[in-house]
Amino acid sequence: MSAHRRILFVDHAGVLGGAEFSLLDIISAFGRQASVVLLADGPFRTELERRGVSVVVDALGAAARVRKAGIVPSPAALWDVFGAARRLAGRARDADLLYANSQKAFVVAALAGWLARRPVVWHLRDILGPPHFSATNARGVTWLANRCARSVIANSQATADAFVRSGGNALLIRVVHNGIDSGPFDAVTADAVRAARSGHGAHEGMPLVVHVGRFHPWKGQQVLLRALALEPRAQAWIIGAPLFGEEAFADELRALARELNLGHRVRFLGMRNDVPLLLAAADLVVHSSIYPEPFGRVVVEGMLAGKPVIAANAGGVSEIARDGETALLVPPADSAALARAISSVIDDPARARAMAQRGQDHARSRFTRDAMLSGVRAAIAAAGLPRAAGN
Numbered sequence: 001m002s003a004h005r006r007i008l009f010v011d012h013a014g015v016l017g018g019a020e021f022s023l024l025d026i027i028s029a030f031g032r033q034a035s036v037v038l039l040a041d042g043p044f045r046t047e048l049e050r051r052g053v054s055v056v057v058d059a060l061g062a063a064a065r066v067r068k069a070g071i072v073p074s075p076a077a078l079w080d081v082f083g084a085a086r087r088l089a090g091r092a093r094d095a096d097l098l099y100a101n102s103q104k105a106f107v108v109a110a111l112a113g114w115l116a117r118r119p120v121v122w123h124l125r126d127i128l129g130p131p132h133f134s135a136t137n138a139r140g141v142t143w144l145a146n147r148c149a150r151s152v153i154a155n156s157q158a159t160a161d162a163f164v165r166s167g168g169n170a171l172l173i174r175v176v177h178n179g180i181d182s183g184p185f186d187a188v189t190a191d192a193v194r195a196a197r198s199g200h201g202a203h204e205g206m207p208l209v210v211h212v213g214r215f216h217p218w219k220g221q222q223v224l225l226r227a228l229a230l231e232p233r234a235q236a237w238i239i240g241a242p243l244f245g246e247e248a249f250a251d252e253l254r255a256l257a258r259e260l261n262l263g264h265r266v267r268f269l270g271m272r273n274d275v276p277l278l279l280a281a282a283d284l285v286v287h288s289s290i291y292p293e294p295f296g297r298v299v300v301e302g303m304l305a306g307k308p309v310i311a312a313n314a315g316g317v318s319e320i321a322r323d324g325e326t327a328l329l330v331p332p333a334d335s336a337a338l339a340r341a342i343s344s345v346i347d348d349p350a351r352a353r354a355m356a357q358r359g360q361d362h363a364r365s366r367f368t369r370d371a372m373l374s375g376v377r378a379a380i381a382a383a384g385l386p387r388a389a390g391n
Helices: 018-033 043-050 075-092 103-116 135-148 157-165 190-199 221-230 247-259 275-280 297-304 335-347 349-366 369-382
Strands: 007-011 034-038 054-057 097-100 120-124 151-154 173-175 208-212 235-239 266-270 284-286 309-312 328-330
Touching (some): 007 103, 018 034, 018 043, 018 369, 034 043, 043 054, 075 103, 097 103, 103 135, 120 369, 135 157, 157 173, 208 275, 221 235, 221 247, 221 335, 235 275, 297 309, 328 335, 335 349
Parallel strands (some): 007 034, 007 097, 097 120, 120 151, 151 173, 208 235, 208 284, 284 309, 309 328
């Protein structure tokens, strides 16, 4: 097999979420060796093409409507998966390895790898278990991984542990935390921060909280809104939007902000491509997921921006931060605890600045893009492929 391995990456999403931003860095590192099949169209394809990556969109039909928490897929969905796997197998014959970036992509890639006799690596970015996954789905995908995956990359120990609890073979797992390039955070200027605060109507003299995340109940924007009702000294920017049909929840959040009389203190900024700048404009960054987070990308981003971070203490977040040292950790879904943490940052700015500095140092040393790529390359090597020259 050539040392310059050809890797066919597969993702089920066309949107740009945390998993896709991480995959962009991985694909970019492999350059001409990488090609991509997306099982849905959207901004992710546009960004890949902008970077010169070869992309094919083979959109799922009925299978796209299968939910993680579902029990048994419909016959139409199963037929759709088999059809997509056959087509992917045809493309995989020009590759040395299939690399699946999501659970749904892995199901298709596992079948394609079996048909094309190609090894499959699964980058697992979900906690396989309730409430995210039904027990049936979790057991089914781990059964498939045990038989079809050469290596499973988990983005946290929490993700790896859930895989094993669902019946996954622990020998397949390699924990590789997400790595984030600090460059965009370093490039933010003081003038740009002042312009952002002014342009988005931040009230001077009032501490600014920034929350970044997909609009979904488990991301906990509602927890932050209720915390702000308890701590009237703070204002907030809420960055994000529905990605997979959660428009009703977005409407509920705006209604809750009105109900709590937060209209003058909360701004919904939608999806943004300048998150490093908006985090740099913050006085503190809040992560408020109500269920365990597989990783917690925004926690690292907040640290890289040099801001005090308050995060829900569950899942991968517990591996990223130490309470009181690099971030403040609060119980998930506890608005009162979050409000108290926000108050403590406001009341003791010197302590908050020291914690932010420790967090920034920790993120820069521990969650680097190079460290992530090294882990990914090791997982690919474990799948039976030699390291490429220069890697």
